[in-house]
Amino acid sequence: MPAVARRRIAHLDMDAFYASVEWLRYPQLKGLPMVIGGGRRQEDDLIGRLNVERPERHWTADDLADIPVDFFPLLRDYVGRGVITTASYAARPFGVGSAMGLMKAARRCPQAILLPVDFDQYRKYSRAFKQVIREIAPVMEDRGIDEVYIDFTGVPGGQREGGRVLARLIQKSIFDATGLSCSIGVAPNKLLAKMASEFNKPNGISIVHETDIERLIWPLPCRKINGIGPKTGARLLSHGITTIGELAARERHWLITNFGNSHGTWLHDAAHGRDARPVVTESEPVSVSRETTFDRDLHAVRDRAELGVIFTELAEAVAGDLQRKGYVGKTIGIKLRFDDFKIVTRDTTVGEHTSDARRIRQVAGQCLKRVDLSRRLRLLGVRVGSLARSADLQPSSEAPETADTGWLF
């Protein structure tokens, strides 16, 4: 009779993913201060720009590495409202980092090279490295563009050296296929594996066993637990709890009293390294949305025409996304961010699923009427939820209802 396999879960995190993908195209930028960012509207085509600046030379995908460094756009030339998506290690000593406004970053590190975000490219590499993993260990959970969980438990060799042997194989296979490096943590569950993958970056492997929790996990700050964000972190701090060990020392009952039944129980379990969540290989999307921040704050009345155009474009974009992915939805909603950064959402559930741009625009327009629009708007978003696969639904005669003439925009 075979020995009972102990659960071994890996968390794999690509190292500096966006920057590393850019360095595959532009190796001449490696080691330089560089930020990637800007909003959707600021996404200029870098190659187009380079060609414009040097009309006699048309750079092609084959000779991107030849583009002189001084042809790349600099942060100091940026105008707009975007934020940094990621900053290279060479840029960080200047005090720039993720989520910082680009204008502020430009003052701190004007000489940094600014690349537009190229999600299509990152998605391409994302698919590639995940495919490599699935061929080796098929029980893989997608956790975003650059992260996955992998269940090593049933994989041949997955238990050897606590998972280190298999982790090494995956690391090498990903590098051979893509030229990208990653860090892997292997532990008894997802919670611990996620923390372990951070221990040894970049290109590292960390193995954590139950017996290591006290030594390796408890000294860490509470914020290292995936699920404890800025709010909970601050609340814990106000009770004098800074490390996971201090959190673990609190009675379960005390945590439930102070954080509620569900959250308190979870905090207690997490601090003790307990997590029974399975690795989920398939999941259906819950909602699809598009949103945009305006170049300047807009007023519902004074900028009505401009807002109307943007609103329609968002509805069309969401409809396009739904149709491309093969979904229809019946909860249609809007999201507004005002100039004071307050967020308001409204949604409505309609009788029939749809992915029709005009229908989405119409229902979203009705949602808008339920909001006080005296403040100026900074952001507008359109969302469709309660999704179903369009193929699973009876082909309805999608008769667009009589248009509501009362649209606000």
Add this chain to the structure above:
DNA sequence: TCTGGGGTCCTCGGGCCC
């Protein structure tokens, strides 16, 4: 010139029905 875009999940209150 502070503060993007696309998601998930949870909680809470209200309405409705039994």
Add this chain to the structure above:
DNA sequence: TCTGGGGCCCGAGGACCC
């Protein structure tokens, strides 16, 4: 008829993550 649940759905907001 009145009152008090419980279950369920919906809408709004908040926290968190990549």
